[in-house]
Amino acid sequence: MTQAGRRVRLLASVLAALAVGCSSRGRSPGGNAGRTIVEASPRAVMGTECVLKAVVPADRVGEARAALKRAEQALRRLEAVMSVHLADSALSRFNAAPARREIRLPAELTDLLRRAASFTELSGGAFDVTCGPVVRLWKRCAKAGRQPSEEELRQATARVGMRHLSITERGVTKLVAGVFVDLGAIAKGCGVDRAVEVLRGSPAVVGAMVNVGGDLRCFGTKPDGGSWRVGVQHPFREALCGALVLRDAAVATSGDYRRFVVIAGRRYSHIVDPRTGRPVEATHSVTVVSLPTAGKAPSATDADAWATTLSVMGPKGLALLEGRSDLEALIITGTPARPEVHMTDGFRRLLAPGTGINLE
Ligand code: AMP
Numbered sequence: 001m002t003q004a005g006r007r008v009r010l011l012a013s014v015l016a017a018l019a020v021g022c023s024s025r026g027r028s029p030g031g032n033a034g035r036t037i038v039e040a041s042p043r044a045v046m047g048t049e050c051v052l053k054a055v056v057p058a059d060r061v062g063e064a065r066a067a068l069k070r071a072e073q074a075l076r077r078l079e080a081v082m083s084v085h086l087a088d089s090a091l092s093r094f095n096a097a098p099a100r101r102e103i104r105l106p107a108e109l110t111d112l113l114r115r116a117a118s119f120t121e122l123s124g125g126a127f128d129v130t131c132g133p134v135v136r137l138w139k140r141c142a143k144a145g146r147q148p149s150e151e152e153l154r155q156a157t158a159r160v161g162m163r164h165l166s167i168t169e170r171g172v173t174k175l176v177a178g179v180f181v182d183l184g185a186i187a188k189g190c191g192v193d194r195a196v197e198v199l200r201g202s203p204a205v206v207g208a209m210v211n212v213g214g215d216l217r218c219f220g221t222k223p224d225g226g227s228w229r230v231g232v233q234h235p236f237r238e239a240l241c242g243a244l245v246l247r248d249a250a251v252a253t254s255g256d257y258r259r260f261v262v263i264a265g266r267r268y269s270h271i272v273d274p275r276t277g278r279p280v281e282a283t284h285s286v287t288v289v290s291l292p293t294a295g296k297a298p299s300a301t302d303a304d305a306w307a308t309t310l311s312v313m314g315p316k317g318l319a320l321l322e323g324r325s326d327l328e329a330l331i332i333t334g335t336p337a338r339p340e341v342h343m344t345d346g347f348r349r350l351l352a353p354g355t356g357i358n359l360e
């Protein structure tokens, strides 16, 4: 990631965090009297900004702090298993392993790989966590200030594909050498879900918001009984372009403004089409909301994976959401001068009353 990329990403995260559930405290006439919000902003979780908030009765602040600590620990445990940036993570050990050797992995990692495989299937290969060789190739070439050659792209994409992994109860095996799994498109959402499960498990916590680098999930209400407000980042400048009003929901955003590499003055998205090996160009921002349905809680993991999937597929991917009441999405394409907004009807209904997406 470039310095500029890092700065924009940091700002985006901070903006999202600021926009989320401003820390109102205290009493309200709505039966929520005496509730308060307790916040934690642990440093460098999953390589990004992280904000955790718990709403509790005012006399149970100690329980809120303990629950927030446990939620943070859950996030760090998951990072220690799934990060490609930590050399001794279970995922890094798998990535370093040779072909045809079965590697035993923690169940949570195997489960997430299975879930990732279902997204690959559903999206016809637009989402693929084995895109590591391609992602790493673009980063390497950016450092050298050049584009990858056709031959380099061919070699990298030849090692991409979930068919190159065998996943069984016993372990995971690479079927060809050089496979490299990168969970960057789904692990943050998974972490958010874990942290929310921890907070839900605390009897004192009646509402919460977990935000890891802009991917978030909330439940319950703010102390005053109001819904959580979540800002939608403007893809072309440092501002918000909309606000969602949510109760029990998960939200993830993927955007080419968040992380990118620069080659010869041109920006290339960190999201690639695994089938061609080329960075996504037409889609600038995708926000996905996961909502509860009968028997199923909202899923930040799903929202995260869908946001990346729709970044690759573009607006035509919205057809996959038709008839689904658990997912709503916003896609921004076009140019800063002529932006194009595509959204599901349900997404529009989640925007703050009387507002829309404003890309001025
Ligand atoms: P996100 O910000 O959630 O969209 O995730 C983007 C990250 O996921 C990138 O930085 C890559 O590490 C990885 N990635 C890029 N393209 C894809 C893709 N098509 N499918 C799965 N993971 C991807």
Ligand code: MG
Pocket: 184, 185, 186, 252, 254, 303, 304, 305, 306, 307, 308
């Ligand atoms: Mg994602």
